[in-house]
Amino acid sequence: MKHLSRLNKYFLKYKWWIIPGSIFVVISNIFGVVPAQVIGYAVDLITENIQVYSLFNGFNRQQIIYDIFSQTLLFFGLLIIGLYLLRGLFLFFMRQTIILMSRHIEFDMKNDIYQHYQKLSLGFYRRNNTGDLMNRATEDVNRVRMYVGPAIMYTINTFVLSVLIIWSMFDVNSKLAIYCLLPLPFLVIIIYYVNTLIFKKSGKIQERLSQLSSFVQERFSGIRIIKSYVREDYTRNMFEIQSNEYKKDSMSLVKVSALFYPTMLLLIGLSTILTIYIGGVQVMNGSITPGNIAEFIIYINQLTFPVTMLGWVTSLIQRAAASQKRINEFLDIPSDIQSTNKEEHVLKGNLSFNDVSFNYADTGIQALKNVSFEINSGEFVAIIGKTGSGKSTLANLIMRMYDVENGLIAIDGQDLKSLNLKNYRGQIGFVPQEVFLFSDSIKNNIAFGLDTVTDDEVYDAAKNASVYNNIIDFEEKFETMLGERGITLSGGQKQRVSIARALIKSPKILIFDDCLSAVDTKTEEEILQNLGKIMKGKTSILIAHRISTIKNADKILVLDDGRIIEQGTHNELLSLNGSYTELYNNQLLEEESRTS
Structure with missing residues (x-):
C-alpha cells in the first residue's frame, strides 16, 4: 500500500464525495441485512400458523385464520420488496458518489502525469520509449482508477456488510455463528498467498504490455521502411513473439484467479452445510426456531458476496499497487532543467559560451569540449562542421534543452540557468533538424x-x-x-x-538547425533573402552543411570533434587555408561533378 499512498492527496481533495458515499454504503447494507430477519420471522409465522390452521380443521374460524395468515404474508412480502427497493436506491447514490469520484481522480492523474512529462528534459525522452510513456499514462492509470473507485467502494461495502451479518449471526445464536464462520480463517490464508502472486504477476504483465505498445508504436512509425525492405513477415513474427509472451503471463494470472474463486465458493458451501446440520440439531433441542435456520442460510449467501468481493478487491488493489509503482517511478524523476525565476526578461540577443563542455549522460559521449565564442545582438552567425561535430548539441544548449556541466552560457550577460525558462524559450524561434508536424x-x-x-x-x-x-x-x-x-x-x-x-x-533569436538541407538551392536563396529582411537587427544562428548557405554570415564557427577549430567571416576563413577551405573546395568539386 506504500505505493498507493501518493493517492491520498486526491482522496483529501474529494473527501466530500467519499464521506457521503460511505454513508450510503452503510445505509444500503442495513436495508440488505434486515430482510433476512423479516424472512426468519415469516418462516416462523408460516410454521406456527400451519399448526393453528390444522387445529381448527372443520371449524368456521379456520377461514378467519386463513385470511389473517394471508394478509400477514402479503405484508411481509411487501415489506421485503420495500426494503430491497430502498437498498437499490442507496446503492445508486453510492455509485453516483464513489464511482464518479474515481473518474475525477483518473482525470486529475492523467493531467498530473502529462504535466510532469512536459517538465522533463530531452534526456528523459532519450532514455525512455514512447510506448512505455503512453502505457503508464493510460493502462496503468486505468488500473489505479479501479482501486480508487470500485475497489474502495466494495471494500467499504464488504466490511460493513460482513460486520452487520456477523453481528446478526451472534445475536441469534453464538454457537451456530461460530460453526458457520469456521472456514473463514482458511480463506484468509488463501487470499494472502494468492495476492502475493497477483502482485508479482500484475507488475510483469504491465511491463510486457509496455514493451508490446512500444513495439507497435515504433513499427507503425517506421512502416515506410518496413515496406521498402519487405520485412512485413519478419515484423509480424516479432509481434507474434511479443504477443505470446504477454499472453503467457496473462494466462498465468488467469490460472491463479481460476483456482481462487472456486476455492472460496467451496468454503462458503461448507459453511452452508454446517449451518443446516448444526442448526437442525439445535431446532430439535429447542434452542432456535426453523426461521433462524432460514435466516442463517440467507446470511451465509449474503456473506458469499463480500467474501467473493474480498478476493476481487484484493486483486484490484494488488494490480493498482503494481501500476502505481510504475507511475511513481516516473513521477519521482525530477526534471534536469529547473527554473524558479518568475521575472520576465526581454531578450536583446547577446549570447556567449564560456569554456562550455557537455557529455550526454545516457551514452557518455562528450559532444562539446571547452567551447567559447560570443554572438552580439543582431548578428547572423553560422555554424558548420562534419556530422557528429556537436552542431545540434550547441543548438540544444542554447535552447536549454540540456544544462551544461562545465562552463557558462550567458544571455545578455546573465547566466542562462537564472532566466525564466518559459519566457526565454517564448522569445526564440527554433527550427529543428528533424521536422515534426502535428x-x-x-x-x-x-x-x-x-x-x-x-x-x-x-x-x-x-x-x-x-x-x-x-x-x-x-x-x-x-x-x-x-x-x-x-x-x-x-x-x-x-x-x-x-x-x-x-x-x-x-522571435528575438532565431535558430536554424540544418533545416535547409531538404530544399533546393533556389528556394534556399529565396528563404535566406526573406530572412535577411525579417531578422534585421535580431540575432540569428544557422547550422548548415552547405557553405553556399552561410557564406554571407557575419561570423562562421567551424566545429570539429566538439571543438571550435576556426572562426571568422567567409573570406577570413578561406585565407586561413584550413579545414573550412578544405570543406569549401570539396563542395565545389561535388557541385562541378553534378553539373557535368
Missing part, C-alpha cells in the same frame, strides 16, 4: 507557437518561408489536414512549414 491543419501547424494569430500573419509567415504558393495549390489550402508527422507534404514542404512556424513568433 496531425492538424497546415494553418494550425504554422500558428502552433502562438495562442492567438490572424490569417494574415499565417500567410505572411508562409510567404517568408517560401511555402505559400505550394499551400494554395492544395484543394483545402491552409485548412489542409496533414497526416501523422506531416506525411501529406514532401520533405522540402515540411521543412518550410516548420520554418514558417518559427517565423510567425517574431
Whole structure:
C-alpha cells in the first residue's frame, strides 16, 4: 500500500464525495441485512400458523385464520420488496458518489502525469520509449482508477456488510455463528498467498504490455521502411513473439484467479452445510426456531458476496499497487532543467559560451569540449562542421534543452540557468533538424507557437518561408489536414512549414538547425533573402552543411570533434587555408561533378 499512498492527496481533495458515499454504503447494507430477519420471522409465522390452521380443521374460524395468515404474508412480502427497493436506491447514490469520484481522480492523474512529462528534459525522452510513456499514462492509470473507485467502494461495502451479518449471526445464536464462520480463517490464508502472486504477476504483465505498445508504436512509425525492405513477415513474427509472451503471463494470472474463486465458493458451501446440520440439531433441542435456520442460510449467501468481493478487491488493489509503482517511478524523476525565476526578461540577443563542455549522460559521449565564442545582438552567425561535430548539441544548449556541466552560457550577460525558462524559450524561434508536424491543419501547424494569430500573419509567415504558393495549390489550402508527422507534404514542404512556424513568433533569436538541407538551392536563396529582411537587427544562428548557405554570415564557427577549430567571416576563413577551405573546395568539386 506504500505505493498507493501518493493517492491520498486526491482522496483529501474529494473527501466530500467519499464521506457521503460511505454513508450510503452503510445505509444500503442495513436495508440488505434486515430482510433476512423479516424472512426468519415469516418462516416462523408460516410454521406456527400451519399448526393453528390444522387445529381448527372443520371449524368456521379456520377461514378467519386463513385470511389473517394471508394478509400477514402479503405484508411481509411487501415489506421485503420495500426494503430491497430502498437498498437499490442507496446503492445508486453510492455509485453516483464513489464511482464518479474515481473518474475525477483518473482525470486529475492523467493531467498530473502529462504535466510532469512536459517538465522533463530531452534526456528523459532519450532514455525512455514512447510506448512505455503512453502505457503508464493510460493502462496503468486505468488500473489505479479501479482501486480508487470500485475497489474502495466494495471494500467499504464488504466490511460493513460482513460486520452487520456477523453481528446478526451472534445475536441469534453464538454457537451456530461460530460453526458457520469456521472456514473463514482458511480463506484468509488463501487470499494472502494468492495476492502475493497477483502482485508479482500484475507488475510483469504491465511491463510486457509496455514493451508490446512500444513495439507497435515504433513499427507503425517506421512502416515506410518496413515496406521498402519487405520485412512485413519478419515484423509480424516479432509481434507474434511479443504477443505470446504477454499472453503467457496473462494466462498465468488467469490460472491463479481460476483456482481462487472456486476455492472460496467451496468454503462458503461448507459453511452452508454446517449451518443446516448444526442448526437442525439445535431446532430439535429447542434452542432456535426453523426461521433462524432460514435466516442463517440467507446470511451465509449474503456473506458469499463480500467474501467473493474480498478476493476481487484484493486483486484490484494488488494490480493498482503494481501500476502505481510504475507511475511513481516516473513521477519521482525530477526534471534536469529547473527554473524558479518568475521575472520576465526581454531578450536583446547577446549570447556567449564560456569554456562550455557537455557529455550526454545516457551514452557518455562528450559532444562539446571547452567551447567559447560570443554572438552580439543582431548578428547572423553560422555554424558548420562534419556530422557528429556537436552542431545540434550547441543548438540544444542554447535552447536549454540540456544544462551544461562545465562552463557558462550567458544571455545578455546573465547566466542562462537564472532566466525564466518559459519566457526565454517564448522569445526564440527554433527550427529543428528533424521536422515534426502535428496531425492538424497546415494553418494550425504554422500558428502552433502562438495562442492567438490572424490569417494574415499565417500567410505572411508562409510567404517568408517560401511555402505559400505550394499551400494554395492544395484543394483545402491552409485548412489542409496533414497526416501523422506531416506525411501529406514532401520533405522540402515540411521543412518550410516548420520554418514558417518559427517565423510567425517574431522571435528575438532565431535558430536554424540544418533545416535547409531538404530544399533546393533556389528556394534556399529565396528563404535566406526573406530572412535577411525579417531578422534585421535580431540575432540569428544557422547550422548548415552547405557553405553556399552561410557564406554571407557575419561570423562562421567551424566545429570539429566538439571543438571550435576556426572562426571568422567567409573570406577570413578561406585565407586561413584550413579545414573550412578544405570543406569549401570539396563542395565545389561535388557541385562541378553534378553539373557535368
